[in-house]
Amino acid sequence: MSVKLTEEMLKALPDARGHFGTFGGRFVSETLMDSLMTLEKEYLRLKDDPDFQAAFDKDLADYVGRPSPLYFAERLTRETGGAQIWLKREDLNHTGAHKVNNTIGQALLASFLGKKRIIAETGAGQHGVATATVCARLGLECHVFMGSEDIKRQSLNVYRMKLLGATVHSVESGTKTLKDAMNDAMRDWVANVDDTFYIIGTVAGPHPYPLLVRDFQSVIGRELRQQSMDAVGRLPDALVACVGGGSNAIGMFYPFLADEDVQLYGVEAGGFGIETGQHAAPLCAGRPGVLHGNRTYLMEDENGQIAGTHSVSAGLDYPGVGPEHAWLKDIGRANYVSVTDDEALDGFRRLTRVEGIMPALESAHAVAYGLKLASTMDKDQMLVINVSGRGDKDIHTIAQLDGIEI
Amino acid sequence: MSRIEGVLKTLKDQGRKALIPYITAGDPNPDETVGLMHALVSAGADIIELGVPFSDPMADGPVIQLACERALKHGTSLRRVVAMVKEFRATDPDTPVVLMGYLNPMEAMGYETFATLAADAGIDGILTVDLPPEEADDVAPLFSARDIDPIFLLAPTTTDDRIRAISEHSSGYVYYVSIKGVTGSATIDVDEVARKVAHVHELTALPVGVGFGIRDAKTAAAVGRVSDGVIVGSVLVDTIARHQTDPAALRKALTDLLHPMRVALDDLVH
Numbered sequence: 001m002s003v004k005l006t007e008e009m010l011k012a013l014p015d016a017r018g019h020f021g022t023f024g025g026r027f028v029s030e031t032l033m034d035s036l037m038t039l040e041k042e043y044l045r046l047k048d049d050p051d052f053q054a055a056f057d058k059d060l061a062d063y064v065g066r067p068s069p070l071y072f073a074e075r076l077t078r079e080t081g082g083a084q085i086w087l088k089r090e091d092l093n094h095t096g097a098h099k100v101n102n103t104i105g106q107a108l109l110a111s112f113l114g115k116k117r118i119i120a121e122t123g124a125g126q127h128g129v130a131t132a133t134v135c136a137r138l139g140l141e142c143h144v145f146m147g148s149e150d151i152k153r154q155s156l157n158v159y160r161m162k163l164l165g166a167t168v169h170s171v172e173s174g175t176k177t178l179k180d181a182m183n184d185a186m187r188d189w190v191a192n193v194d195d196t197f198y199i200i201g202t203v204a205g206p207h208p209y210p211l212l213v214r215d216f217q218s219v220i221g222r223e224l225r226q227q228s229m230d231a232v233g234r235l236p237d238a239l240v241a242c243v244g245g246g247s248n249a250i251g252m253f254y255p256f257l258a259d260e261d262v263q264l265y266g267v268e269a270g271g272f273g274i275e276t277g278q279h280a281a282p283l284c285a286g287r288p289g290v291l292h293g294n295r296t297y298l299m300e301d302e303n304g305q306i307a308g309t310h311s312v313s314a315g316l317d318y319p320g321v322g323p324e325h326a327w328l329k330d331i332g333r334a335n336y337v338s339v340t341d342d343e344a345l346d347g348f349r350r351l352t353r354v355e356g357i358m359p360a361l362e363s364a365h366a367v368a369y370g371l372k373l374a375s376t377m378d379k380d381q382m383l384v385i386n387v388s389g390r391g392d393k394d395i396h397t398i399a400q401l402d403g404i405e406i
Numbered sequence: 407m408s409r410i411e412g413v414l415k416t417l418k419d420q421g422r423k424a425l426i427p428y429i430t431a432g433d434p435n436p437d438e439t440v441g442l443m444h445a446l447v448s449a450g451a452d453i454i455e456l457g458v459p460f461s462d463p464m465a466d467g468p469v470i471q472l473a474c475e476r477a478l479k480h481g482t483s484l485r486r487v488v489a490m491v492k493e494f495r496a497t498d499p500d501t502p503v504v505l506m507g508y509l510n511p512m513e514a515m516g517y518e519t520f521a522t523l524a525a526d527a528g529i530d531g532i533l534t535v536d537l538p539p540e541e542a543d544d545v546a547p548l549f550s551a552r553d554i555d556p557i558f559l560l561a562p563t564t565t566d567d568r569i570r571a572i573s574e575h576s577s578g579y580v581y582y583v584s585i586k587g588v589t590g591s592a593t594i595d596v597d598e599v600a601r602k603v604a605h606v607h608e609l610t611a612l613p614v615g616v617g618f619g620i621r622d623a624k625t626a627a628a629v630g631r632v633s634d635g636v637i638v639g640s641v642l643v644d645t646i647a648r649h650q651t652d653p654a655a656l657r658k659a660l661t662d663l664l665h666p667m668r669v670a671l672d673d674l675v676h
Contacts, residue, residue: 017540027509027536029465031561031586033568173471179462186464191587193563290509290536291462303483304514305461 005257005333014324018207018294021330023323026206028293031190040208042113047215052108059104060219063137064094066101068220070227070384076354076371083237083377085370086384088224090248091359097389098220098248099130103199105216107134110197117141117196121185123150123178123244124315124362125157126389127201132166142166145185147177150314157393175308178244178318182292202245203322206293210322217251224384225255232382238263240370241386242362243283243336244316246325248388253334263335266325267369269311270338280309282321283329283336291319296326312341312397313361315389343368345401348391360389361397409502409530410555410578413452414613414634423671424635425450425626426615427642427664428506430457430473431490432482434650441653442646442660443494447501449661450668455533455637458487458507465535467590469640472647484511484520488527495528504531504557504578517545525552531578533557539575546575559583560606560614562598573610579634582606584618590640594619600632623670630671638667 018024046052060066073085090098118140122128128144135142148170151158161168174180189198203210241249243266256262271279282297289298299307299319311317328334347368352358370385399406427446431439459477491503512520546556555578584594606614616629617637626636649656
């Protein structure tokens, strides 16, 4: 089933209770409800406030370094032998990923709300670094929750956060990865709700987070529209982005949702392969449920217990996904696919060797699928891959897989 | 009148306060739970809150997180928890049982199926931590239609408008969370709780149970003085953890903890 989306329909979503169709919503303990309602009210007011928007735009330009380039990967295109492959270079942002677009926006919100203490969860550490960065700049106290498994595989980012003045809390519960970090961040928030602002890193969580994170990340897609018109005089034929929680993907897709000729591809982490059950692909292989404040597709067992996930990339290692993606899947507007760890690693090596661009392992999933897809398309078609982050943080993981001690 | 309403009304008529212990079903293992429930009643429980273990208990502190892990390790599913209540009910037709847990296991089972099984097992109330009334339109009526009380939380941050609205969606009692924090995390400020609970009483006619931070007979009595019932959780679950390999010692330890609370609450009647 596919629905033609109009600007008007899109403006009505999420609805007043934060629902995208049957997904989204606000499933939290009562203690947090008042804070979430205040945040929603304030955000809806500030969203159209020229001063707030001007401050946001100025930071994106002068501090993040936007717009990020749209780069034509000529050699990769020639070698792949299909559609023109273009790269949206979020890896060139300050702190090395798209995450900072959102932390800039939420830190501004926190300042407007007068909150001095910031908490965040992180998987790969990119969101943690981006949060610690804006906190350093604004002089805010910063606490980052990170699973102890992720701390091991992303030690560089842990150290970066510490250099930036953040306190990194090692999370030992459950699977010791991103979902557990989010649990502990929520627990901290409940206990410190009066003075603390929770900067959620993705388009998941209770309303209004999926809305405001999407809005802040939509700068990616807005720029891309303009850049595509400037470069080739038309919109791309296909957009490809990796999906963990889905913030870089929704940021890229959202401004194109009403353009039905633009095909959208969200690439989930297939881990060791969907058939093994060892993956992090809830849209491809999960079912709807409720976790972390919203109804969405989840990886869970038959009793509704959340399943452990696996991905070579810590940033995609999450059993849920943003509710707007769940809705886009169900209405057939976006396609959700997966690539395995091995395919993603091939994508990483290919982009590194052919274009001299080292993508984050998360983004390497989009690269891997984008190359596959491009080879099935015509030479006059245009495909854009969102290189959501750079791979510096993953060098240890790659080296380890190559059997090299650094 | 539901079993919960009946018990609370009787207590009120006697000028007494409800003692409501919480344990996590399946902790330390599923075979122990029904026996522990009977032990709680013998020690003075008026209502039992039985936790449904969940993999991601976001509103709980470490004590109940670990209880969930122990219970899940033994395969304690929602279906099995319902069966435990049915077994308990076979020999105790009087003590109300409230299931307390998170939404996803219920959603996975299917709300209609769950409500039907719960009613059949003699479950009296359902408290879902991550289900505010705004999201409960499809769920709560399924419970109410089967005489199961939907019980919702009130928090220190809940505004007056919400206290009224939440009370309208609730039956049996409302659960006032005494602190900003997760379960088992902090000691309560009794004066502050007294002030807030008195205010809640002005806004709703429902009985008010108070939980979080009640660890001993002294805090139980202090909170019982201003509320209709006290809910005791983490301190019991911590006791279960310490005696998990010795069932006899465990029952004795639970009794030693709960019974003085019963006595202290009943001492309030004068």
